[in-house]
Amino acid sequence: MELFEQIRREYEHGTGTIQGVAKKLRLASQEPCVPQSYRWGQEGQVDWYEAYADIGEEREKAYVFCMRSMASGGAFHCAFPHASQQAFLEAHERAFAYFGGVFETLRYDNLTLAVKKILRGHQREETTRFMAFRSHWGFESEFCTPGEGHEKGGVEGEGGYFRRNHLVPVPQLGSWEELDAWLRECSRKDEQRIIGERTETVGAGMIREREHLRALQEGFDLAxxxxxxxxxxxxxxxxxxxxxxxxxxxxxxxxxxxxxxxxxxxxxxxxxxxxxxxxxxxxxLNLEHYLDVLTKKPGAFAGSTALEQWRAQGHWPTSFDRFWEALQQRRGKQPGTRAMIDVLLLGRQYGYPLLKEAVEKALDLSCFDVEAVRLLLATERSGKREPAEAVEVGALRAYDRPQPTTQNYDQLLASCSWNGVIQ
Incomplete structure (x- = not known):
């Protein structure tokens, strides 16, 4: 509004005249572009862009990696909670697997994950990690002139198209793994479209290009x-x-x-x-890492940060609190806490999902004892035995025998008495 008032004070011309001058200046500042053609497998372009996704109950910022084939128009998208160098390199390998091979050249802007120092012209001092990764996969790298993002306009346009068509409204997923699977599904759907004046779909072009890509090999050690x-x-x-x-x-x-x-x-x-x-x-922290220490220091258990984190992460069910309280009522505060720690130690051997089930059964049976939980776990692990097969009684009649009698023993006793053995 301030700019409008300044123009109105300093210029006596009409609105149309001012708009015409502004249009001429805008057109004069635009650089013409030269259409480019690419051989199969010649070049891929790489970029990051930001988006939002509802992961569980939280709205998270996602850093989306995109690699686009300039020959086929195919593109791969995957998301990370942070644009770290490990994520950057891992995304490359996922993209190579998606395309079925490696491009001759990949074009980037001057991101710090790959560029350590910008030299004269298009020369760059690359980071040691990125150089090792590039040498392993055997592709060349090219970098845009600083501030000239249009030099990789293919991938930048792809990011805008993908965001408008798939990331609006904000997607709702249960985990980052589900978000990645959903992004891959969206990428596959885009393979059915035909770009501009081309005569074949993106997916058909990707199939043709696959024969011209460098073969995949064993992955790089990304850690x-x-x-x-x-x-x-x-x-x-x-x-x-x-x-x-x-x-x-x-x-x-x-x-x-x-x-x-x-x-x-x-x-x-x-x-x-x-x-x-x-x-x-x-x-x-993982509470399991401190259990052996807590057996000697049970007083530190209730206020431990590891226990607090387990509660926040949903690893500590309410049944554990009920069982712990019952142990304290029967044995006293400190002995009951030590017994609860012994119960948790059973999770190392049997696993915590089974331990949760055993504790809940022990509560139902009012068996507030470590050995009761151990027995329930052992029974659960051994599995339920199949009931014995019923046998037809009639088939056993051939083996029937008469009941024994004691009359023969009476005769023996009488004989012994007659011989004077029993007086």
Whole structure:
């Protein structure tokens, strides 16, 4: 409104005249584009764009990766909660599997996940991780001029088309895995369309192009590796967060950071796996990792952060609270808590879904004892026995025998008495 008032004060011309001048200036600033043609398998374009999805009961921001074939017009979309380098590389491998091969060249903007430093012209200093990934898969990389996103206009137009046709209104899914499956289904539906003046569908072009792509091979090791030590809280620090482990304090472990989860390894064995946290200075804890410590310190159980997180995540059913309360009433507060910890330790052997069922059965039977829960678990694991097959009694009559008699013994006693044995 302020700009309008300024124009009205400084210019005496009519509205139509001003609009005409503005139109000429706008047209003069537009650069003409040169139509491009692409060979099969020659080039794919890569980009990120943001969208929203209702995951469970929360509205989440999704970072959607898109790779588009410039020859066939086919495109692959997948979503992540965070645009990390692991997600970036993992999305490439998913896209390669979707297209059935690898393009000769992939074109990007100057995203920091791939570019460490912008040099003169189109030269770039790539990140070490991206160079290793590109060398493994054998494709060339090209980067747009800074601020000139139209140089990869194919994938940018694809992102806008996909968002308008599939992400409005906001999709509602139960998990990130369901969102990914839904995005793949939408990508498959788009294969049925015909783009512009082409004579075949996108899907038909993708089938033809598959023969010209570089063959797929064994995947690249996508995980970032760290070697932290277990601290006094039985956690290891990974980037800006802490993850619990069942290992002793001071032990050095290997941590593999993936796009969606974190694994802790020791002596060739995965000892813990957590969902990856993208916040800062957070503790991601598993109550099971502290049970052996809590058997010696039962007073720390009720207020433990790990228990609080289990409650928030839905891993602690109300039946556990009822059973715990019953144990405390029968044995006392501390002995009852220690008994509840012993019950939870059974989950390591039998699994927590079975433990939940056993605790609920014990409550129904009013059996508030650790050994009762153990017996119910063992019975459940052994399985229910099949009832014995009924046998026709008539078939056994051939084996009938008369009842025994004691008369013969009476005769023996009489004989012994006559011989003077029994007086």
């Amino acid at each position: 970032a590796i760290h070697y932290p030590k277990v601290n006094a809280s039985r956690c290891v620090r990974v980037l800006t967060n802490f993850y619990s482990t069942p290992l002793p304090v001071g032990l050095e472990v290997q941590v593999q950071v993936h796009s969606a989860y974190v694994e802790i390894w020791h002596q060739g064995e995965c000892v813990a796996r957590h969902e990856r946290c993208f916040q800062r200075q957070q503790k991601v």
